[in-house]
Amino acid sequence: MLRPPAPLVLASASPRRLDLLRQAGVEPAVEPADVDETSPPGATPESLAVGLARTKAQEVAAGHAGEDLVVLGADTVVVVDGRILGKPTDADDAARMLSALSGRTHHVVTGVALVDARTGRTVDGLARTDVRMRHLDAEEVAAYVATGEPLDKAGAYGIQGLAAVFVEGIEGDYTNVVGLPLPLVDVLLRQLDGPA
Numbered sequence: 405m406l407r408p409p410a411p412l413v414l415a416s417a418s419p420r421r422l423d424l425l426r427q428a429g430v431e432p433a434v435e436p437a438d439v440d441e442t443s444p445p446g447a448t449p450e451s452l453a454v455g456l457a458r459t460k461a462q463e464v465a466a467g468h469a470g471e472d473l474v475v476l477g478a479d480t481v482v483v484v485d486g487r488i489l490g491k492p493t494d495a496d497d498a499a500r501m502l503s504a505l506s507g508r509t510h511h512v513v514t515g516v517a518l519v520d521a522r523t524g525r526t527v528d529g530l531a532r533t534d535v536r537m538r539h540l541d542a543e544e545v546a547a548y549v550a551t552g553e554p555l556d557k558a559g560a561y562g563i564q565g566l567a568a569v570f571v572e573g574i575e576g577d578y579t580n581v582v583g584l585p586l587p588l589v590d591v592l593l594r595q596l597d598g599p600a
């Protein structure tokens with residue numbers, strides 16, 4: 405279970421992140437951040453994920469300056485062949501992403517940032533999980549995309565949903581793949597509460 409030092413605000417519209425926090429015993433206020441998620445040229449997956457997590461958390465924390473709250477931001481990207489896959493723009497983009505992941509091992513990176521709204525202190529970190537996906541044929545990809553599940557998810561799949569069938573194995577934290585690495589959140593909450 406997580407034990408935040410102050411009430412938590414989730415700076416995210418992701419229902420998966422809310423579910424994971426609830427699973428860990430926390431009922432956060434939800435205040436999605438409105439940030440531009442396009443990848444700047446030269447960004448690495450790690451710098452992008454952590455940078456966006458910080459931007460999301462700091463934007464929401466700015467609206468609560470001085471309040472005794474902890475704001476959590478996160479960003480998840482899928483990486484294959486060094487290429488960053490965010491959320492697909494449409495069904496064709498989703499099908500392209502799934503074809504790129506078919507029969508391969510890729511990795512999922514989630515950046516997490518916590519901001520103490522009272523002091524402005526920010527801590528961040530990232531988690532990485534390798535995911536091995538079995539071969540998917542074109543007809544199967546089309547059927548999966550038609551369910552709509554891939555469209556709001558990085559890499560165009562949900563390991564917690566229908567795509568569980570496609571995943572042969574993972575190396576690393578499962579909750580990271582779903583969108584919020586709970587063991588990392590625990591470490592960061594302790595860091596935020598500890599000496600500077």
Ligand SMILES: Cc1cn([C@H]2C[C@H](O)[C@@H](COP(=O)(O)OP(=O)(O)OP(=O)(O)O)O2)c(=O)[nH]c1=O
Nearest residue numbers: 416417418479480557558561562563581582583
């Ligand atoms: C790889 C993978 C991603 N995802 C989801 C988690 C995230 O919601 C989403 C990645 O997009 P993000 O941009 O990280 O998050 P978001 O747009 O959903 O929410 P916000 O920006 O407001 O924080 O993909 C899954 O649900 N299952 C998976 O297996």
